[in-house]
Amino acid sequence: MTCQHLGYARTVTATRWLTAPEDRAWRGYRRMRALLDLRINRDLTNDAGLSEPDYDVLSNVSEAPGRTMRMNELAARMLWTRTRVSHQVRRMEQRGLVTRGECPGDARGAMVELTEAGWSAIRAAAPDHVRSVRDNLIDLLSPEQIATLGDIADHVIERLTMDERKPG
Amino acid sequence: MTCQHLGYARTVTATRWLTAPEDRAWRGYRRMRALLDLRINRDLTNDAGLSEPDYDVLSNVSEAPGRTMRMNELAARMLWTRTRVSHQVRRMEQRGLVTRGECPGDARGAMVELTEAGWSAIRAAAPDHVRSVRDNLIDLLSPEQIATLGDIADHVIERLTMDERKPG
């Protein structure tokens, strides 16, 4: 992102290229993301036979009363599109982790419900998953770094969910 | 990840569930990642007609002398698998952004070279992309937060690339 090699002369509004610390943070974020996601996904697959999206769905639905949740609410909680939830739930239904049912009171709606297999799967997966998250992220950081990571995320999330409502 | 609802009694080695600040950081990281990636990808697509992987490849190859790089080196720089580079380059070749050629001195090798269209694309895309990165991440953070993000990333990357050599 320091981009001198692209050889710009002068643009209409001069581009503010990233400074060295900014570039370090940006490249670092992207590299961390790539490695961390891959690792956590692999651990989850090896330990429990679940993908990260599988785990997220199971985790969220398992928290709901009756281990049942409306598709729409699931999408809202996870910040997923309805399309994505639909695809994911269909695949998980084929594997016997969840079932889809009708939504009482709204004929458009659909409910996702954990099967016994789904409930067992999330219970079996959770401890190993937490260990993986600790080993590869949390336990590497100081309490101050953990707090700062939370702060950073909150800022970015606030900015981006604000845009959701009023794009600019 | 506080996971009380899963109702564990006592496991063989007790699971250290995440504390409140740890949980905030982990959930925050994941939510930030989802929103930020989506946004930056969308900006890139709208502004320049490129995906993030497209941009990464163009950016890396454009830095090489002669705007040519061996597949293998490209993979190493980006921490991508060779398979991934292969797929990505094939797609980009079909769209006229790069060409594939032989590697002098190693008949197994393949070189990726930017086309004129690829060179134009990265030059046109870079300023908007930097602006997007600033608007949605960098300019939201204090210099201290930027530094800490860099530190965090370095720790995680070091841990995960160490494992690459000696898995455990």
Place this chain on the structure above:
DNA sequence: TCAAGTTTGGGGACATGTCAACAACCACGC
């Protein structure tokens, strides 16, 4: 020399996620 192992790039099958479009349904105004 040459056999065995390593490196390099590619292909197929599959899982994931995006967008665009659609059909069915609800809610609100008149």
Place this chain on the structure above:
DNA sequence: GCGTGGTTGTTGACATGTCCCCAAACTTGA
């Protein structure tokens, strides 16, 4: 009541990325 517009979930087409496996070429060591 009833049409209009928003909501909800689904599907299809496509892009991306992973894993497993293969073929060709290089390298090493007996």
